[in-house]
Amino acid sequence: MSNNSAFANLPAPPYYVVVFTSQRTSGENGYDTTADRMVELAQSQPGFLGIESARSEGGFGITTSYWTNESSIRAWKQQAEHRIAQEKGKERWYEHFEIRIAKVERAYGQQQQGNP
Amino acid sequence: MSNNSAFANLPAPPYYVVVFTSQRTSGENGYDTTADRMVELAQSQPGFLGIESARSEGGFGITTSYWTNESSIRAWKQQAEHRIAQEKGKERWYEHFEIRIAKVERAYGQQQQGNP
Numbered sequence: 001m002s003n004n005s006a007f008a009n010l011p012a013p014p015y016y017v018v019v020f021t022s023q024r025t026s027g028e029n030g031y032d033t034t035a036d037r038m039v040e041l042a043q044s045q046p047g048f049l050g051i052e053s054a055r056s057e058g059g060f061g062i063t064t065s066y067w068t069n070e071s072s073i074r075a076w077k078q079q080a081e082h083r084i085a086q087e088k089g090k091e092r093w094y095e096h097f098e099i100r101i102a103k104v105e106r107a108y109g110q111q112q113q114g115n116p
Numbered sequence: 117m118s119n120n121s122a123f124a125n126l127p128a129p130p131y132y133v134v135v136f137t138s139q140r141t142s143g144e145n146g147y148d149t150t151a152d153r154m155v156e157l158a159q160s161q162p163g164f165l166g167i168e169s170a171r172s173e174g175g176f177g178i179t180t181s182y183w184t185n186e187s188s189i190r191a192w193k194q195q196a197e198h199r200i201a202q203e204k205g206k207e208r209w210y211e212h213f214e215i216r217i218a219k220v221e222r223a224y225g226q227q228q229q230g231n232p
Contacts, residue, residue, distance in 0.1 A: 006137075006139065006174075006176040007137060007139075007212065007214060008214075010216075013216070016218075017133075017135060017216060017218050019133060019135065019180055019220075021122075021123060021168050021170075021180070023122065023123075025228075052137050052176075052178060053172075053178070054137075054170040054171055054172045054176050054177045054178045055170055055172055056169075056170045056171055056172070057173070058122075060122040060168075060170050061170050062168060062169070062170045062178040062179075062180060063178075064135055064137070064178060064180075070221075090226060090228075094226075094228075095227070095228050096123065096225070096226070096227040096228065097225055097226060098123060098124075098223065098224075098225035099223065099224055099225060100126075100129070100133060100220045100222070100223045101220070101221055101222040101223070102132075102133050102218035102219055102220040102221060103218055103219050103221060104135075104216045104217070104218040105186075105217055105218060105219060106216070106217040107214065107215065107216045107217070108214075108215055109212070109213055109214035109215060110206055110210075110212070110213060111211070111212040112141075112206075112210075112211050112212065
């Protein structure tokens with residue numbers, strides 16, 4: 001089963017990545033709606049390049065969002081609706097999270113042939 | 117439920133991250149044993165700082181490994197047993213993967229209080 005839409009389609013480096021690793025609390029508590037909305041909102045921000053996300057059964061997840069430069073990351077962090085979501089995240093949704101901002105210097109990949 | 121062992125315990129930046137995003141093929145095909153072995157082996161490599169990993173039900177996953185510098189990342193890529201695993205990954209385990217090597221410049225996080 002192919003799932004290529006899960007991959008961000010990115011330009012050649014350099015660009016930036018925000019690595020967001022998190023442990024969810026138990027219970028949904030309105031998380032899914034806000035998470036979907038934040039992806040939608042991020043996509044409309046200047047400098048947004050793409051996003052990838054995975055969460056294991058136990059609630060540990062990694063989301064990587066990609067941006068043209070640091071200033072677009074800072075602007076996204078300050079975006080009003082996003083700030084409200086961040087507060088809810090701290091209070092309700094995440095037991096623990098870590099954020100690392102990094103400059104992508106090299107990138108490569110491979111896709112098996114013969115897949116649709 | 118706390119799952120803090122899923123988080124890498126990292127020093128202050130700068131350091132490097134390898135972001136490995138992948139779509140698994142269907143079927144186990146010996147993947148789990150090798151994946152566990154590669155984590156064990158990576159931990160014994162010079163420059164290794166930590167690793168975090170999440171995979172969603174559909175088989176899309178993100179693994180972030182953290183390293184002191186680029187040369188330790190290059191050395192790990194060339195490590196003999198790891199090279200064999202990389203070949204199997206391309207042939208059997210991953211329908212599609214992308215690797216981004218990035219320099220972490222800033223990092224912050226938060227853990228809820230009152231958790232064990």
